[in-house]
Amino acid sequence: MKKLDIINNYSIRTKLLIIYLFCVLIPIIVTNSIVYITIKNNGVREQKTNMEHAVERVKYDLGSVLDDCVLVSDHLHNDITLNDFITKRYGSLLDYYESYNYLLQNNVINYYYNSQHVYQVTIYTDNQTISDSGNFIKLTPEIRQSEWYRQFHKNKEAMNISVYYDNNRKNFEFNNTARTISITRKLDNFDKSHENILKIDVDYNVILNDILNEKMDANLYVCNKNYILFSNKKSNVGKEMFDTIDSIEAKDIKFSDFFRFKVANETWDIIITADEVSPLSKIVEKKEILFGLAIFNLLLPTIIIGLVSHSIGYRVTLLGIYLGKVEKEEFSTIESNEGQDEIGKLIRSYNLMVLRIKELIEVVFKRDAEKQRLELAKKQAELKALQSQVNPHFMFNTLESIRMRSLIKGESETADIIENLSVLLRKTINWGEDHITIEDEMTFVENYLQIQKYRFGEKLSFSFYIMEECKNIKIPKLSIVSFVENACVHGIEEVSHNASVNVSIVRSDNSLIIEISDTGSGMDKEQLDLLRNKLRNAEIDMLSNSKSTGVLNTYMRLQMYCNNNMKFEIDSKPREGTDVTIQIYLDESNFTNSLFKNNQNNDF
Structure with a gap:
């Protein structure tokens, strides 16, 4: 802690x-850096995710187009009518046209033009007896020198993907593309003795449109080993030569994958190039926002801290000057605008201290004297209460003699009453512990009521209800008896009709509820308000000044027992009776022991 005390040596301005520095400037720099890095990383992840999705869509589109074309080639490869047509050697041109018309009637080839992915179906054959037409062409030395045939012959596979630029198509006007992608295969399913080749040209524009539909800021390329076959950079490129793969800068590549054909030993690379993700460039584009943030984050805190520094420093310095005067025993008040903050409160407290310092010293002495007087009064009241409880002691032996004589004479009822009275006197004189169980307390109550019933006869009746789990809870001794006595003396005694006293003790949740009710004379509203006010403002001095201290004493003992954690209610109506309800909030210790030590004073 001594190392931290060095901070106290610096001025408030410092x-x-x-x-x-540490709560504004550095946190702003660190926070902005973290935000920038987080935004950039999120941008990179989002860009990569978008690229992955785009590549998956391209692969799906390529697979759909090429699988459709391969399916067409499979059907033609397995078509026996087509095989018979191209393998038959025709004796005359008339025979050929008859076979050709039969083929057209069966719609063998034209049927497959229904596929939107097939641009052209061409069958090349070494059968020199057929005539060249739109779908059938004789293999000539010129054709064997063409790019697609050389690729097919070089590959030596049953099926091949050929990519080449067809010069014969570049001058066509309508929707033709010189860029050509063809699926070539041998038609040797039925006859392997002749050379028959099926070439299906894929509709280049279909795949190109799928690529162009990938709306993204990055550049998307589909390439083979030598050329860029498709790109989303521009449309209407069908009549242009293929760009070479060398035009793609390796440093610009952000994502790459490949598409493998299912039936041909061929793979195409799918490459995406893009610029680096730069959140700062988007922020710089809006200079007004950047300038506003700079003012808000830097200039505004600087001005505010400067104003706060002057406000605090000036008044603290002024307070220090006047406290120096106090050290010299010069008590002067500070005449300035204190303000409503903590320093202003401190200045006002200083002024109050200067004005009342002598008065406070006198108050301290007076308070100590008053405290001693209250303590003395408390002890006197406790002694007085104890004295009032001990007075019946001299009668005990006499009562026992009377009880024995009553038994000898056969007056058992009188003997029982005297025995109950003796028990009460003995427990009163031999006080013992201040807190006893409810079960023992109710024994006192029953003894007392038996005595009163002997006195009142049939006029008095009483009943008890004690919940079993409440019997072992401890309460102040004779606390219930005091309220029962009050009910008999002030309630039952003053009426001529039969009356009753009822005691109910239950536990509800964490509360002990004691109810003492009688059907005696009751109290009017004025008497009830007076009693309630006396209990509400109960003090020790009232025990010595009041003629009747039983209820007041018991109330104060209960309050001390539960540390003022008690709810006390008393209701009464004239000629109807009085109800007393005591609710004590318990903790677990109340089930086995009292909450207070046994050496507390007894105020009964």
Whole structure:
């Protein structure tokens, strides 16, 4: 802690500057850096995710187009009518046209033009007896020198993907593309003795449109080993030569994957190039926002801390000057605008201290004297209460003699009453512990009521209800008896009709509820308000000044027992009776022991 005390040696201005550096400037720089890195990383992840999705869509589109064309080639490869047509050697041109018309009637080839992915179906054959037409062409030395045939012959596979630029198509006007992608295969399913080749040209524009539909800021390329076959950079490129793969800068590549054909030993690369993700470039585009953030984050805190520094420093310095005067025993008040903050409160407290310092010293002495007087009064009241409880002691032996004589004479009822009275006197004189169980307390109550019933006869009746789990809870001794006695003396005694006293003790949740009710004379509203006010403002001095202290004493003992954690209610109506309800909030210790030590004073 001594190392931290060095901060106290710096001025308030220096401390505020430290706060500015470590709580404003550095956190802003660190926070902005973290935000920038987070935004950039999120942008990179989002860009990569978008690229992955785009590549998966391209692969799906390529697979759909090429699988459709391969399916057409499979059907033609397995068509026996087509095989018979191209393998038959025709004796005359008339025979050929008859076979050709039969083929057209069966719609063998034209049927497959229904596929939107097939641009052209061409069958090349070494059968020199057929005539060249739109779908059938004789293999000539010129054709064997063409790019697609050389690729097919070089591959030596049953099926091949050929990519080449067809010069014969570049001058066509309508929707033709010189860029050609063809699926070539041998038609040797039925006859392997002749050379028959099926070439299906894929509709280049279909795949190109799928690529162009990938709306993204990055550049998307589909390439083979030598050329860029498709790109989303521009449309209407069908009549242009293929760009070479060398035109793609390796440093610009952000994502790459490949598409493998299912039936041909061929793979196409799918490459995406894009610029680096730069959140700062988007922020710089809006200079007004950047300038506003700079003012808000830097200039505004600087001005505010400067104003706060002057406000605090000036008044603290002024307070220090006047406290120096106090050290010299010069008590002067500070005449300035204190303000409503903590320093203003401190200045006002200083002024109050200067004005009342002598008065406070006198108050301290007076308070100590008053405290001693209250303590003395408390002890006197406790002694008086104890004295009032001990007075019946001299009668005990006499009562026992009377009881024995009553038994000898056969007056058992009188003997029982005297025995109950003796028990009460004995427990009163031999006080013992201040807190006893409810079960023992109710024994006192029953003894007392038996005595009163002997006195009142049939006029008095009583009943008890004690919940079993409440019997072992401890309460102040004779606390219930006091309220029962009050009910008999002030309630039952003053009426001529039969009356009753009822005691109910239950536990509800964490509360002990004691109810003492009688059907005696009751109290009017004025008497009830007077009693309630006396209990509400109960003090020790009232025990010595009041003629009747039983209820007041018991109330104060209960309050001390539960540390003022008690709810006390008393209701009464004239000629109807009085109800007393005591609710004590318990903790677990109340089930086995009292909450207070046994050496507390007894105020009964």
